[in-house]
Amino acid sequence: xxxxxTNQKTKNTILAGIALLGFISIVSYFGFDNLVTDVGYRxxxxxxxxxxxxxxxxQIKCMYCHTSVExxxxxxxxxxxxxxxxxxxxxxxxPKIAKIKESWETGKPLEWRKVHKLPDYVNFSHxxxxxxxxDCASCHGEVEKMGxxxxxxxxxxxxxxxxxxxxxxxxxxxxxxxxxxTGLDSYEETAKKIKNDAPSRGEGKxxxxxxCAIEGTGVYEHEVGxxxxxxxxxxxxxxxGPENCGACHY
Amino acid sequence: MATNKRKFxxxxxxxxxxxSLFWVALLSGNILWTSDTPPLxxxxxxxxxxxxxxxxxxxxxxxxxxxxDPIEYTVPxxxxxxxxxxxxxxxxNINTVPATPEVxxxxxxxxxxxxxxxxxxxxxxxxxxxxxxxxNPPSLMRPEAIAYTDGKFFHVMSAGQNIMSSYADKLSELDxxxxxxxxxxxxxxxxxxxxSQSTSQSxxxxxxxxxxxxxxxxx
Numbered sequence: 412x413x414x415x416x417t418n419q420k421t422k423n424t425i426l427a428g429i430a431l432l433g434f435i436s437i438v439s440y441f442g443f444d445n446l447v448t449d450v451g452y453r454x455x456x457x458x459x460x461x462x463x464x465x466x467x468x469x470q471i472k473c474m475y476c477h478t479s480v481e482x483x484x485x486x487x488x489x490x491x492x493x494x495x496x497x498x499x500x501x502x503x504x505x506p507k508i509a510k511i512k513e514s515w516e517t518g519k520p521l522e523w524r525k526v527h528k529l530p531d532y533v534n535f536s537h538x539x540x541x542x543x544x545x546d547c548a549s550c551h552g553e554v555e556k557m558g559x560x561x562x563x564x565x566x567x568x569x570x571x572x573x574x575x576x577x578x579x580x581x582x583x584x585x586x587x588x589x590x591x592x593t594g595l596d597s598y599e600e601t602a603k604k605i606k607n608d609a610p611s612r613g614e615g616k617x618x619x620x621x622x623c624a625i626e627g628t629g630v631y632e633h634e635v636g637x638x639x640x641x642x643x644x645x646x647x648x649x650x651x652g653p654e655n656c657g658a659c660h661y
Numbered sequence: 662m663a664t665n666k667r668k669f670x671x672x673x674x675x676x677x678x679x680x681s682l683f684w685v686a687l688l689s690g691n692i693l694w695t696s697d698t699p700p701l702x703x704x705x706x707x708x709x710x711x712x713x714x715x716x717x718x719x720x721x722x723x724x725x726x727x728x729x730d731p732i733e734y735t736v737p738x739x740x741x742x743x744x745x746x747x748x749x750x751x752x753x754n755i756n757t758v759p760a761t762p763e764v765x766x767x768x769x770x771x772x773x774x775x776x777x778x779x780x781x782x783x784x785x786x787x788x789x790x791x792x793x794x795x796x797n798p799p800s801l802m803r804p805e806a807i808a809y810t811d812g813k814f815f816h817v818m819s820a821g822q823n824i825m826s827s828y829a830d831k832l833s834e835l836d837x838x839x840x841x842x843x844x845x846x847x848x849x850x851x852x853x854x855x856x857s858q859s860t861s862q863s864x865x866x867x868x869x870x871x872x873x874x875x876x877x878x879x880x
Contacts, residue, residue: 426673429673430677433677434680434684437681437685438681438685441682443701443703448701448702451696468789469790470777470778471778471789474774475775475778487716488716492826497790499824499826500794501794502794531712592770592771593770639763640763640835642835643763643767644767
């Protein structure tokens with residue numbers, strides 16, 4: 412590696428440089444992965460709200476509070492009035508809900524901290540996924556068992572594509588606790604359909620944007636049957652998620 | 662000297678790997694233990710764009726809310742503002758939604774989601790939230806409730822009653838009618854959506870007829 416002429420100091424410098432490069436490359440390759448940096452984010456909320464108590468023990472469905480999830484891209488954090496539906500009477504004097512009461516009286520919203528964050532150049536639609544009967548737990552983990560909401564999945568693009576390529580293996584089908592509307596099928600039938608009949612593209616297959624356009628993978632499938640009444644929010648047909656860039660980055 | 666060099670080369674690689682993995686483990690503290698600090702972001706690839714986002718704070722408005730409240734005396738573009746009193750409920754709220762299998766299934770789903778915390782799965786009250794100290798609602802299966810018009814049920818859901826608050830913000834008008842249909846099915850002791858194919862077919866036909874009759878009368 413070194414000639415006899417190289418003195419010890421230069422040798423050491425070069426070796427130290429290689430060591431530093433190795434260190435930086437290993438840390439930046441493994442250490443800054445979404446799986447490492449994002450998973451486990453558990454901010455403290457203004458109110459010690461427990462999903463474990465509300466959704467787990469009291470069996471209040473996810474959609475009781477997060478109502479817009481099947482109609483909007485955004486799954487809204489409930490308004491203070493939603494809390495007060497019950498808390499006008501239940502534990503009304505508890506110091507833990509003093510902030511809710513204050514918000515209710517002054518009209519100033521509570522500042523909940525956002526846990527699951529996607530980059531701003533991603534157009535993720537909650538409604539599209541919920542109406543495909545993908546359960547909340549697919550991306551958020553089993554929130555009804557969490558005292559404090561924690562990010563359980565990396566929410567990286569590779570992780571999104573895992574499901575889009577192979578939903579059978581990765582999707583959690585709609586569960587009763589979520590309150591997702593599964594049409595005329597029961598939750599069990601829906602789960603069976605997603606696990607058995609859902610299409611699969613096979614893992615690790617890379618296709619170009621052009622191929623995507625030809626295959627039409629970016630085109631959404633039709634509705635299941637026809638809504639017998641105009642405006643009825645019906646679930647949609649099981650389909651592969653699109654894999655073309657323009658599906659999410661537009 | 663040569664052996665020394667080889668030694669240094671070997672141990673330096675091991676050292677680098679161990680030292681690096683220590684740092685990876687430190688950074689990945691978020692896997693091993695949870696963290697209150699936001700995820701580490703080395704390069705901000707337009708991840709946080711300075712734009713107004715849903716339910717986010719905004720310094721532009723005096724009250725700091727990016728999501729604006731509706732302006733007074735305006736109505737939403739889709740749907741209407743519910744403005745019917747209890748006395749008018751029977752006559753003004755007319756149920757024009759046919760009881761198709763889809764409507765009943767939707768009604769069941771919305772009832773299970775929105776109503777069961779208090780009214781319970783059977784509609785007789787004493788739901789899990791009631792057991793935590795909420796006022797027990799009267800049974801939906803009692804004769805008085807069976808005698809209620811559809812419009813009255815719709816009114817209670819839209820405007821609230823006693824301690825029950827309005828659900829107009831959580832349920833669209835169509836969803837509220839779906840729930841009315843589901844409550845009717847429950848009052849008759851039926852189950853939903855265990856509709857067999859034959860009954861659903863006949864239901865569809867009758868409702869289709871009812872629908873055409875209604876549109877005809879509307880015209």
